[in-house]
Structure formats: C-alpha cells, structure tokens
Amino acid sequence: MVTLEQLIDRWRRDDRGPATLVTVIAMVAFLLIFSVLLQTALFFHGRDVANSCAEKALKNTRSQYGNQALGTAAAYACITQAGRGDLQIPVVLVSKNIRETTVNITGKAPSLVPGLEFPIVVNHTKPTERVTNPGGIG
Numbered sequence: 592m593v594t595l596e597q598l599i600d601r602w603r604r605d606d607r608g609p610a611t612l613v614t615v616i617a618m619v620a621f622l623l624i625f626s627v628l629l630q631t632a633l634f635f636h637g638r639d640v641a642n643s644c645a646e647k648a649l650k651n652t653r654s655q656y657g658n659q660a661l662g663t664a665a666a667y668a669c670i671t672q673a674g675r676g677d678l679q680i681p682v683v684l685v686s687k688n689i690r691e692t693t694v695n696i697t698g699k700a701p702s703l704v705p706g707l708e709f710p711i712v713v714n715h716t717k718p719t720e721r722v723t724n725p726g727g728i729g
Contacts, residue, residue, distance in 0.1 A: 626703055634709050637700035640677045641713040644669035645694045652685050653692035653719050659685040662694060676701055678711065692719045 644666045652662030662685040670681050681698040693716045700709040 630700075630703050630709070633703070634700040634711070637678045637698065637709075638711050638713065640670065640673045641681075641696045641698060641711050642715075644673070644678075644683075645696050645713050645715040648683065648685055648694040648696075649692055649715050649717050652687050652694065653717055655720055655722055657687070657692075659687055662687075662692075666694065666696060670696075670698075687719060689721070690719060691716055 647669045648662040648666035651657050651665040652659060663683050666683040666685070667681070670678055670683075678696075678698040679701060681696060684695040686693045693714065696711075696713045698711050700711055702709060
C-alpha cells in the first residue's frame with residue numbers, strides 16, 4: 592500500500608521541469624504584446640477619426656459660403672458622431688483667408704495605462720474656393 596508521504600514524494604520528483612516558469616513568462620510576454628497592439632490600434636483609430644473630421648470641417652469651411660463657425664461645428668459634430676472616447680479632449684481650430692483654409696484638430700487617444708498620454712495632432716490645409724468670372728465675360 593502506498594502512503595501519503597510516498598505520493599507526495601513521487602509528485603515532487605515529477606515536477607522538476609521549467610514548464611511552469613516558461614508558461615508564466617510566455618503569458619506575460621503575450622499579454623504585453625497584445626496590450627501594445629491594442630494601444631496602437633486605439634491610437635491609429637483616433638487619428639483616423641481626427642483626419643476624417645478635419646476633412647469634413649475643410650469641406651464646410653472652404654466653400655464659397657462657408658465660414659469658420661460652420662467648419663468648427665462640423666468637426667465637433669463628426670467627433671461626437673464617431674463615438675465618445677475615440678478622440679478624447681478634442682480641440683478644433685479653423686482658419687480661413689482668401690488663399691487657404693486650415694483645420695487643426697488636437698486630442699488624445701484612449702490609453703490602456705493610466706497616466707500615459709498619446710497625443711493626436713492633425714493639420715489639413717487646402718485652397719479656399721472662390722468664384723471667378725472666366726475670361727472676364729459678363
């Protein structure tokens with residue numbers, strides 16, 4: 592008959608490999624890589640939202656009857672529609688003159704690690720549309 596002590600000794604002798612330690616290290620490495628990939632995806636998604644909203648703001652601002660207020664409102668509406676938290680603390684600056692229209696959007700990407708900030712800065716500039724009289728007719 593096998594005693595409890597013999598079973599424990601047999602169990603201890605069988606647990607001699609580094610498999611447990613390797614598994615722990617591999618899982619930590621996997622979770623770290625997964626977190627970095629997820630944080631990268633959150634950053635690029637936030638940047639894509641900012642780029643899309645900057646294009647909408649430019650479209651509304653640079654037209655013949657557009658102005659800074661329309662562009663700013665369009666950008667904030669786009670950011671809100673994209674989803675709360677995709678671009679955190681957004682700031683939209685729109686400027687328009689005779690030659691060009693500029694939209695600057697700044698914000699932060701959501702962070703998985705509290706205290707780490709991932710700033711997003713997007714600048715778009717295009718010529719201001721203007722109506723001309725071709726050839727001086729009329």
